Amino acid sequence: MTERLEQEVGAAATGADPRSLKREFDSEPATVDTTAQNSAPAQAEASTPKRARFDDAKEKWERRDRRGTGRVPDDTSSSADPSSSTGGDRLPKRKVAVKFGYCGIGYSGLQINPGVKTIEGDIFQAFCTAGAVSADNAVNPNKVGLQRAARTDRGVHAAGNLLSLKLILQPDGLQEGETLVDRVNALLPEFIRVWGVTRVQNGFSARQSCDSRMYEYLLPTYVFVPPKPGSTMHDMLVRMRDDELAKTGATTLGDVVDHAFWKQHGTTHDFSTDMRAKTAFRLSASALARIRSIFARYLGSHNFHNFTVGKEFRDRSCQRFMKQLTISDPTVIGETEWVSIKFHGQSFMLHQIRKMIGLLVLVGRTGAGEGLVDECFGPARVHIPKAPGLGLLLEQPIFDAYNTRIRNNNDKIAKLMRKKASSDQKDSAPESAHRDAGRNSTLHDELRESISYAPHAAAMQQFKQQWIYDRIHSTEQDTYEFGKWLNYLDVFQGPDFEFLNPKGVIPPQCIVKVGEFHRDNLRRARESQLGGKEGGGSEQQRQQQQDDDDDDEDHEAYSKKGAELDEYEG
Structure with missing residues (x-):
């Protein structure tokens, strides 16, 4: 029996399965030694390494592909290599904040998502390749506590x-003078850059510790040209003008339905010709003032349930605070005039900024009452289209x-270090000096940097x-993304945009139910819009696929509840 236990212990220490040895002894007669029977199990348990006892569980975890690469790890991967970090000295991990920037064109958003190309997926892979994430942790970003301050959508x-x-800040193989940031940037494409890596407190959370976010939206000013005569939306505005004239004898929509741009350019041209003319459009000072007045209504704390998906008016999480909102003076870049629109808010829900821009454009180009913005903060749910993510x-x-908090904590640590340095001068004993030097070193390790992008x-x-x-x-x-978006709005079929009336009130026919989709109407509008554009079928297919992907993302968000939906915030 003693020989059998010794072999089981040895097998466990080498990672072998003791059960295979057990079968060899099952047929052998044995005399039971009570002393050995009581002491051997404890000895075997104490001698068995913890890692060996959990090998099976680790292998099951690795097979789950939590990294979101869309691939199942095999035996040839670094995480399965027995000579990797599991077999050598473990390098210490430290909680850090990684500051980075990226161009989102060609990516399915920021957040890691199995089977699709994402910004986080590329960054995490670069850290793994650089050795900043051990082979054991490389199979799952959650094992290093990966979190983001703001989630961005596809193309943002x-x-x-x-x-x-948590990262290994001094991985093996760093060259002299090379930093972890240098190595990671060498592995990333030029349109993804890591700006810096900052040590943070262990309780730091990229999302929870973030007070507010600042966004910018670049918008060509031609989006404020009123709908083209003959389009569905223009017909709706003509009907509203006629109703207004019949009731009051006056109208505020005269300049909208008979806009100078369409009088000068004409209404018989195709999409490409219209777009070439629109690039020469310049926003007037009075129009800019009105747009700024509309935009200012978003300031402060409001219920933005109409500016996201999957949330109802009574959901308290829809209450968001906009701290500062600005629209720049127009700037001509190339042949097109642009404005820069900046948002500074505590936090933003899924699609919130794109829908805020969408309503701003709708009200600005149709002559709708500015009070419509305030109406959209109320309980009535309406369809507000998303502006392009571009x-x-x-x-x-x-x-x-x-x-x-970091500055206050650093001040306290600095005072303690000065106090200990002062006591060192009074007590020159070698033992005391050595002890205090160790304490100062420990205190110095507790110092942290502020998180700033200024450097x-x-x-x-x-x-x-x-x-x-x-x-x-x-x-x-090259693609007229904003022009195509406007075209699909102008040919949209249905009563959804009846709220674009001069009074800025929401009529009953505009109200939609939570979770109600307009896929059929949207698809008909897109097909009609694309049908008027010159070009091959590949461009139409690309646009249709992009629009369908957007719808799928919304549909997925509708199924999320509570904390799950928080992951869709930015």
């Missing part, structure tokens, strides 16, 4: 965003409360210009 960009996770970028998340401002501005602004402008010039 960020000059500054932030991830919190123009949206995250400027940066803000961590004021955390930074204040990276120049690099971020250059990155924004090259990889975000220029690509937004060139993409719009």
